[in-house]
Amino acid sequence: MSTRTDAPAHEAEGRAGSGRVLAALVTAVFGYALMQTLLVPALGLLQTELDTTPEWSAWILSAFLLSSAVLTPLISRMGDQYGKRRVLLWVLVVYGLGTVGAAAAQSIGQLIAARVVQGSALSVLPLAFAILRETLPPKRLHLGTGMVSGVVGVGAGGGLVIGGLLADHLSWRALFVLGAVLAAISLALVAWWVPDSRHTEGGSLDLAGAGLLGLGMVALLLALTEGPSWGWTSWRVLGLFVLALAFLAVLAVVESGRSNALVDIKEFTHRPMLLTHLSAFAFGVLSYVFYVALPRFAQTPEEAGGYGFGATITVAGLLMLPGALTVLPASMGVGWLARRAGDKAPLVIGFAVCAAGSALLAAAHTAMWQHLVFYALVGVGTGVVMAALPKLIGALAPPTRIGTANGINNIARTVGGVVGSQVTAAFLTAGTTNGTVEGSTYTSLFWLATAVGVAGIVIAPLAAVAGRDSSALAPVPQSARADGG
Numbered sequence: 053m054s055t056r057t058d059a060p061a062h063e064a065e066g067r068a069g070s071g072r073v074l075a076a077l078v079t080a081v082f083g084y085a086l087m088q089t090l091l092v093p094a095l096g097l098l099q100t101e102l103d104t105t106p107e108w109s110a111w112i113l114s115a116f117l118l119s120s121a122v123l124t125p126l127i128s129r130m131g132d133q134y135g136k137r138r139v140l141l142w143v144l145v146v147y148g149l150g151t152v153g154a155a156a157a158q159s160i161g162q163l164i165a166a167r168v169v170q171g172s173a174l175s176v177l178p179l180a181f182a183i184l185r186e187t188l189p190p191k192r193l194h195l196g197t198g199m200v201s202g203v204v205g206v207g208a209g210g211g212l213v214i215g216g217l218l219a220d221h222l223s224w225r226a227l228f229v230l231g232a233v234l235a236a237i238s239l240a241l242v243a244w245w246v247p248d249s250r251h252t253e254g255g256s257l258d259l260a261g262a263g264l265l266g267l268g269m270v271a272l273l274l275a276l277t278e279g280p281s282w283g284w285t286s287w288r289v290l291g292l293f294v295l296a297l298a299f300l301a302v303l304a305v306v307e308s309g310r311s312n313a314l315v316d317i318k319e320f321t322h323r324p325m326l327l328t329h330l331s332a333f334a335f336g337v338l339s340y341v342f343y344v345a346l347p348r349f350a351q352t353p354e355e356a357g358g359y360g361f362g363a364t365i366t367v368a369g370l371l372m373l374p375g376a377l378t379v380l381p382a383s384m385g386v387g388w389l390a391r392r393a394g395d396k397a398p399l400v401i402g403f404a405v406c407a408a409g410s411a412l413l414a415a416a417h418t419a420m421w422q423h424l425v426f427y428a429l430v431g432v433g434t435g436v437v438m439a440a441l442p443k444l445i446g447a448l449a450p451p452t453r454i455g456t457a458n459g460i461n462n463i464a465r466t467v468g469g470v471v472g473s474q475v476t477a478a479f480l481t482a483g484t485t486n487g488t489v490e491g492s493t494y495t496s497l498f499w500l501a502t503a504v505g506v507a508g509i510v511i512a513p514l515a516a517v518a519g520r521d522s523s524a525l526a527p528v529p530q531s532a533r534a535d536g537g
Contacts, residue, residue: 069245070188074196076241077180078203080144083234084173085207087116087151089343090227092212093365094219101224104160114277115164117470119171121273121463122266127175128459130257131182132452135249140179140242147173148235155228170231174466177204178458181442185454186249194387194443201439202383205431208339209376212347213369220366261307268299269463276470280477325457327515328444329464331399331508335437336468337475338406338504342430344476345497346372346423352489359491361420371423375431382435386443389436399444399512402436405429407505414498433505441465444515475500 091098091112099109131139150169157163180200188196218226275292282289350368352360363371386398393401409429416422442458449457476497483493 070192070196072241072245073183073187073247074192074199076238076245077183077196077200079234079241080140080176080238081180081200082203082207083231083238084147084176085204086211086214086234087170087173087231089208089211090215090231091224092343093216093347093369094224094227097219098163098224102157102160102163108160108164110277111164112160112167114273115167116171117277117466118270118273119168120174121269121466123172124175124178124459124463124466125265125456126257126262127172128178128182128455129262131175131179131249131455133257136179136183136186136455137242137246137248140176140183140246141239143172143175143179144235144239144242147176148232148239151228151232151235155225155232174462175459177462178455181446181458182455183246183249185446185451187247194390195384197442197446198383198386198435198439199380201386201442202380202435205379205383205434205438206376208343209372209379209431212343213366213373213376216365216369220364258307258310261303261310264299264303264306268296268303269467271296271299273467273470276467276474279474280481322448324444324515325448327511328441328448329461331403331437331511331515332441332461332464333468333471334403334504334508334511335406335434335441336465336470337472338410338468338501338508339434340469340472341476341497341501341504342372342375342427343469344473345480345494346427348480348489349417349494350423357488357491359418359494371420372427374424374428375434378428378431379435379438382432383439384435386436386439390443395447396513398436398440399515400509402433402438402440403505403508403512405433405436407433407502407509409433410498410501410505414495414502417494417498437508 095109095112098112099105102109127139127143147170150166150172153169154163154166157166177200181197184193184196184200214230215227218224218230271292275289275296278292279289347365347368349359350361350363350371351365353362354360355362361367361371382402389398389401409426409432412426412429413422417426441461445457445461446454479493479497479500480489483490483496
């Protein structure tokens with residue numbers, strides 16, 4: 053009798069506990085997501101205030117991406133080995149210090165150095181997904197994963213709006229003050245509400261693997277970010293691409309026989325896992341085409357190019373706000389969608405909706421309402437894709453490698469974002485005549501995004517198959533299976 057009486061109280065306590073965990077992680081991820089794009093509207097202002105060149109101001113974004121690519125797999129692996137909560141707390145401390153340093157920077161060099169430190173923040177996302185899988189009951193896991201995934205899109209879209217408002221009306225330093233406040237709040241909430249990890253693998257860090265992966269990512273991303281200014285066929289860019297391939301090839305050889313490998317080669321020879329990472333790459337490309345192209349289109353005066361709205365930084369960001377706001381509800385519906393349409397459906401549907409919104413923008417983008425409505429549709433697809441990817445990773449990876457696998461998936465998305473931004477910049481440069489981008493260039497870019505979305509539709513079913521067959525991956529220890537992971 054007492055068991056029946058106590059059960060509702062126990063269930064209510066469990067819901068409250070998982071709700072607090074979710075609130076802490078959502079706050080931490082939102083702080084990171086906001087910082088992804090918060091500086092984009094202020095790059096011109098930063099160039100003027102710090103008396104620097106466009107090339108150096110571009111490194112304010114590039115340094116963050118490079119650091120993220122190098123640090124995220126290593127930090128994610130540390131979470132799997134030593135405890136996700138403990139590592140997440142240290143990440144928030146380091147990120148907060150980097151943000152304070154950025155707010156106090158007196159030169160472009162100091163700001164870029166602070167941004168390198170801030171790059172550790174990308175690891176918040178894979179750590180959060182791994183913590184959710186350990187702490188949330190199965191009935192709430194889809195909702196929690198969807199909410200955290202959606203917050204990434206909301207934060208990235210919100211960063212464009214908030215960054216414009218703060219840059220227009222206060223100071224660029226206010227951008228980092230906001231980031232530091234969010235980091236402090238996140239640190240307190242994680243310390244209070246997130247429990248210690250149950251699945252830890254222990255062992256020593258794979259420093260050799262981390263070094264090779266880091267060098268390979270630095271060479272690759274440096275080639276992608278500097279390609280437009282150095283020339284894609286220059287010896288420096290081609291040399292960096294060759295160097296990246298060499299480092300990654302050596303990494304594959306070194307990691308093949310290691311028991312504590314940072315990069316499990318089996319995950320890349322297992323087709324569904326490989327295609328899940330490729331899906332993340334395609335999604336990164338598609339997302340950044342819009343991040344770069346839409347604000348530029350909106351800020352173009354109509355009298356200059358025969359198109360555009362002559363919008364301010366703030367208004368250009370507000371035009372993307374509906375696309376950011378639709379991400380969260382779409383992400384939270386992925387569990388419902390999978391239960392009714394099958395495990396393959398969410399990723400396929402997400403890419404299909406992104407492609408549909410992109411195609412509509414390609415066909416009609418001369419009025420503000422078209423940007424608001426059609427990009428909102430892209431936001432719906434974005435939310436579904438962002439929630440579907442960690443769900444697939446959770447089905448594929450053993451519990452002791454979920455953080456690491458999510459980290460690599462996020463790096464694939466980051467590399468895709470760099471490719472998307474650089475390809476978009478190349479289109480805009482090639483389409484510029486007398487200082488103004490031709491209107492047809494934007495049409496081509498929106499069709500390019502549509503093509504990437506269609507490619508995602510083709511890839512997605514092959515990635516989603518794996519939820520039922522992870523036998524090609526390393527076996528999961530019995531102790532790690534105890535609670536169903």
